[in-house]
Amino acid sequence: MSEENTIFIGSKGVMSYILACVTQLNKGNNDVVLKARGRAISRAVDVAEILRTRFVSDLKVKDIKISTEQIKESEGGTANVSAIEITLGK
Amino acid sequence: MSEENTIFIGSKGVMSYILACVTQLNKGNNDVVLKARGRAISRAVDVAEILRTRFVSDLKVKDIKISTEQIKESEGGTANVSAIEITLGK
Numbered sequence: 001m002s003e004e005n006t007i008f009i010g011s012k013g014v015m016s017y018i019l020a021c022v023t024q025l026n027k028g029n030n031d032v033v034l035k036a037r038g039r040a041i042s043r044a045v046d047v048a049e050i051l052r053t054r055f056v057s058d059l060k061v062k063d064i065k066i067s068t069e070q071i072k073e074s075e076g077g078t079a080n081v082s083a084i085e086i087t088l089g090k
Numbered sequence: 091m092s093e094e095n096t097i098f099i100g101s102k103g104v105m106s107y108i109l110a111c112v113t114q115l116n117k118g119n120n121d122v123v124l125k126a127r128g129r130a131i132s133r134a135v136d137v138a139e140i141l142r143t144r145f146v147s148d149l150k151v152k153d154i155k156i157s158t159e160q161i162k163e164s165e166g167g168t169a170n171v172s173a174i175e176i177t178l179g180k
Contacts, residue, residue, distance in 0.1 A: 064154040
């Protein structure tokens, strides 16, 4: 799977990410991968659900993975943050 | 699967839910199911990850489901909210 079809979910509105997903799918990609960390995880699930129920009716949740990532803090230490990866496909 | 081993994740601190999970597992249940809606979804992933990496090392993510639930608003209408269900087991 190419990295190209990965959408990183941050703090923008849900509809921006939905638009990004629709664009990827319209380019001919059959799959789109949503990645999010920390509080953006809830938003990633919202994007997946709204996309699937309202915009692309034949889209299915193919895989969901959760993990722990280490991020470097500006003070030099590291912190653990939860992450999610949702693979959607036709 | 009995309903007994389901932990509903709300707005309490992560450690309260981890304690609830550990209690379930110590009762002899091999599986524990975390359910959360809306913004609590991120917290459910945190609970799963902290539990798995720090407290119960042989625990694995068996299944993750996402869905859309309808909730009744106090004004009488309904609103859609995303939900997650994480099944952890030994």
